[in-house]
Amino acid sequence: MEIKFLGGAREVGRSCFLIKDKRSWLLDAGVKFGEEEQYPDITRAMLKSINHVVLSHAHLDHSGYLPALYQKGYSGKVWCTKPTRDMIQLLLSDYLKIANERGNPPYGQDDLNKLLKNTELTEFDEPAKGAPELSFHHSGHILGSAMCKFDFAGGTLLYTGDFSAQESRLLEPVQTGIAAKWLITESTYGSKADKRPSQKQVTKEFIDSIKQTIDAGGKVIIPTFAVGRGQDVLFTLESHIKSGLLPKVPIYLDGMVKKALKIYRHNAIYLKREIQRQILTSDDDPFKSDNYRVPEKKDRSDVTQGEPCIILATSGMMNGGPVLAYVEALGGDAANKLLFVGYQAEGTLGRKILDGEREIELGGKTIKLELKIERAAFSAHADHNDLVSFARDTPGLEKVFIVHGDESKVDELARDIELACKKKGRKVEAFAPAAGEIVRLV
Ligand SMILES: [Zn+2]
Ligand SMILES: [Zn+2]
Known part of the structure; x- marks a missing residue:
């Protein structure tokens, strides 16, 4: 088993991870905004071997590049929750409109249509249809946002997607206490300095x-x-x-x-x-x-x-x-x-x-x-303390991969997670992989 970090590694944007077990899973495929738009490093050859694509939530830094998969030859399903499907319909159409106006769209309307036709809707807290290893759990970030859990033969992998540990006006906070051997966690506000005020x-x-x-x-x-x-x-x-x-x-x-x-x-x-x-x-x-x-x-x-x-x-x-x-x-x-x-x-x-x-x-x-x-310091993301507690309180945890965070913050968070676990007498290894890095799990 291995994970390849195709984007969202030591950066915020273009989240994309390839997980190889018996089958291959692609987790999110987002766009990175900045001076120039950047996309995950996905090749046509890679797409031939991918069996499932999973989307954590609708934000473009996770969903924006999905239609390009169909342009590059993917013809399978994309698993997501119903609200996520409703929202990518809106967000991706708008994104494509703006990209067309700028004259550099990364894919066409046909590809977007294919994506929308191939979404496989999955309810929270139950095994996904046709992919029973996968289940979605509330992450408290935006409507429909999910953590993605994979129950593989070698152990459970939990991807937090973007999450909030605090109840908001509209949503319950992230579901906690899910056991996992491996955790891929976001780290948007991963620095100690990122303390969320009440x-x-x-x-x-x-x-x-x-x-x-x-x-x-x-x-x-x-x-x-x-x-x-x-x-x-x-x-x-x-x-x-x-x-x-x-x-x-x-x-x-x-x-x-x-x-x-x-x-x-x-x-x-x-x-x-x-x-x-x-x-x-x-x-x-x-x-x-x-x-x-x-x-x-x-x-x-x-x-x-x-x-x-x-x-x-x-x-x-x-x-x-x-x-x-x-x-x-x-x-x-x-x-x-x-x-x-x-x-x-x-x-x-x-x-x-x-x-x-x-x-x-x-x-x-x-x-x-x-x-x-x-x-105004509103936030739909966990802050430093929330991120550390979330990892520390995940039963059975052995390894944490820190993604979706600024280069300047990810190592600090890795160290703090290891320390917090050590204080509880647990040896957990945490680190922030670089873009393109492959990590073997078993
Ligand atoms: Zn988000
Ligand atoms: Zn995000």
């Missing part, structure tokens, strides 16, 4: 910050992923407007946030019980607030020239999407605010702005950013 504190600061800008007559732009943070942030805003803690201003949804909201509503049985109850007592349905608006004018001037408002627009890392049009129109006014709520990968415009860049190129023009720039 959700209550983050929410308070977030609402205060928005209130300040609105009260002063400004507009707040929130770049957001279509799924995940988007819905969480939206429901947070909605509940604070309802309770009077935020002034009643319009919340504009631009990009795919609105469509994704429909998918969340259709898949409500996968959300927390409390949300399901709210939907049933329909006067409190957070999906149907009359505060939500969509821009009416094509050039969005009704929003940019209108009253104070809150704008939720994709994409979350500002590497495309309508959020750029808002920053172009509103970025020069110090009364406004750009408020980040999600992870900003190295090389993306969002990261550059967070790191202090104040002159950016948009639509062939140089824009000098005068608006206020802040970050």
Whole structure:
């Protein structure tokens, strides 16, 4: 048995792992965003030997490259949960549209259609149809997100995908206590410095910050992923407007946030019980607030020239999407605010702005950013302590492979996991493989 790390190794993005047991399994196939897009190192020859493809969740850094597998000759199934299938339909269509506009799509519409036709839907906590070694377990990251467990003859392998150890407004936290010999764990916030403040504190600061800008007559732009943070942030805003803690201003949804909201509503049985109850007592349905608006004018001037408002627009890392049009129109006014709520990968415009860049190129023009720039520490990922505890509390663990983390953080996490296990009298080996590395398991 072996694992080959084809992407997402000592980096965040293009997650992709090839596992060889009696059969070959490909785990996720994502895209890495940055100055230039990067893809996993998958060859045509490799695809000939792959029996199963498994998708942990819908985010593009895990799903974005899947249609290319069909272009390169794969003709089998892709196992995922139902909400994940619903969301990749949306996310991948949008991704392809943007890639086509840029003139460098990594695959065509036909390939995407093939993928969608070949998804094999699997419920949580039961063996996958036609692949009984595999089962999905809640990971608490976004709607439909799953840990993937493989019960091989030589031992159990657990891949966390992206996970959150903390309950969110919409989702239960990750399922813990699953026994595994080998663990492939994400490590987005794997450094000790990445300590997650309490959700209550983050929410308070977030609402205060928005209130300040609105009260002063400004507009707040929130770049957001279509799924995940988007819905969480939206429901947070909605509940604070309802309770009077935020002034009643319009919340504009631009990009795919609105469509994704429909998918969340259709898949409500996968959300927390409390949300399901709210939907049933329909006067409190957070999906149907009359505060939500969509821009009416094509050039969005009704929003940019209108009253104070809150704008939720994709994409979350500002590497495309309508959020750029808002920053172009509103970025020069110090009364406004750009408020980040999600992870900003190295090389993306969002990261550059967070790191202090104040002159950016948009639509062939140089824009000098005068608006206020802040970050709310919302997170749909486990933090350092959560990652260490998760590994430490996994029964039967022998080896941990650390993936989906910045180069600067992965070794620190490996050391801390080994130490925490040692304190409990257990010898666990943890390390962060490099891209292209092959590790033999048995
Ligand atoms: Zn994710
Ligand atoms: Zn991810």
